[in-house]
Amino acid sequence: MTPEEAAVPEVSMWAGGYTSDSGGSGIGITGLTVDAVTGEPAVVGTAVETPSPSFLLARGDVVYAVGEAADRVEAFRRGPGGSLRWAGGQPSGGSGPCHLHVVDDLLLTSHYGDGTVAVHPLADDGTIGEAVQLLGAEGSGPRPQQDGPHAHSALHVGDGIVLTADLGTDTVHVHVLRGGRLERVAAVALPAGTGPRHLALLDSGRVLLVGELDGTLHALEGEGTTWRVAASTPCAAEADARDSAAEVRVSADGRLAYVGLRGSDRIAVVGIGADGGLAPVAAFDCGGAMPRHHVLAGDRLHVANQASGTVTTFRLDPATGLPTAAPAVLAVPSPTYLLPVA
Template sequence: MKQLYVGGYGDGIVTVGEGLTPAPSPSFLAAHPSLPVLYAAGELGEGVLLSYATGGGLRETGRRPSGGDSPCHVAVHPSGTLLAAANYGDGVASLHRLDDEGRFTGEPILLPHTGSGPHPDRQQGPHAHQCVFHEDVLHVSDLGTDEIRRYTLTGEALEPVRLAPGMGPRHLVFTPGGRVYVAGELDGTLRAYDSSGWRELWQAPASAADGVNFPSHLDAAHGRLYLLNRGPNTLSVFTEDGDKLAEVPSGGDWPRHFAVDGATLWIANQKSGTVDAFTLEGEAPVPTGESIEVKSPACVLPV
């Protein structure tokens, strides 16, 4: 089994089986694509980014400002030369160069934004929620402006993609078939687009449960789409054509993030303080019975 790391709103980063490494509100984690280096977003009002050497525990190797308020997501370019961060509080995205050892180097590139949306409480300004590198373009989902912001790797702004008003895009994923899928946190939808022109292909409710739903993490694995639902506390499974295959309980309260490791799917249930394992061997995910207690988990990362 790979090493399992858990970040969140507790006291630090948990290395399962090894212990806790103190860190300031490390709500999201990302791994370097080729080096034994881990990155964390410290979700504070004055946000911080941290780097760690892995193996035999975590050893902090770098720390710098995230460039904004409350960073909630980080991503590393496949080349290993750039790290992007999304600051939810003020909507600033940022790019940070990485050297040959995966350490921060040079000055950051700050990518502020303006705009708003129709939701009276959640869209009064920009809220960058996720950074995704695809075909050497940085895509930033902005919950506050109903946009997918786009930038070159040097920070030049490209034309943003404007999505349905009030959708509140949170997380997105590109698939090899030329499609991109976006979870709407504010309207409770999953939407599919043609990734070349962003033409909407279909939309579906993220959950069939009654009541308010705040979809969280979305990803693709094994030719399927997996989407977490906060409120209903479920995991939904869709085909890439929009057929719903299953919706199962997440194993806890307020599922914020998941990660797939082969035939195992791990869910970080934030409010119940557990990371719960599911097997993906059948059409519907099935709990394995393995549950790890972690204070306020927000991200799980097998490396």
């Protein structure tokens, strides 16, 4: 390592976001460093230039990104200091890729635009093969955003069972992985207008589902391919008609779920009871505009605020899980996803 390389801070988080092809101000994936003492991030620089990497996923030394406007999935190999080098990519298979999930040696890509879920095989070195499956859906919902299927996320819950959330049809589809492909075997119907967005697996085996369009959080429970809604709650005790719910993340102790609410620009905190019940605890200002994504890291909550072009960092009280002070604010171009370096 040269003295110049040693002087560059090690990247500890990557930020994906929108570039000019999607109306954003970024140029690719931004490298951030997080101070070990204060927990506050700083910009290191551009890790790699790539169009609209709005969702990121890491597996080993490879970072995967959607190219949302270009209908692409890309692979980047990690280099010194957290730099990234392009390692190939493929057409995503559908329109408007918005979410990635890896199960064994398969990359699952959810497409908001046409509601499809694509399956790409991954080679031993992490490179992406051509899509081997494109699974569509039918249906719609009562809201303007629900003119047709809009696949928004996928989650492997164990034993080869994969759930996918479809915002457009108010459905969580249940699949079995067989022979490197998804076989759709069942579905969970959500209340009309829910807008299923993202999923989070709890230690109990239950799965949290955030409703983007109605600001709700649901707990799903299942055995094998049979799943149902076991509990539901508004994300915030005081609803705001402007809200569009985004990411859901769970505290390390499993007591709290954090949900971003775009519109009112809040982070809602939902309690998860020992019996699996859900109840709103608090909601606080995100410190920016349009909290698209957030991550928990120790006693810090980092929030990617897309519209304000900022990442805000909160110190959380370990007892309450709520902020102890105003956040630190860092300028990051059009951030939509934060990925800590493992």
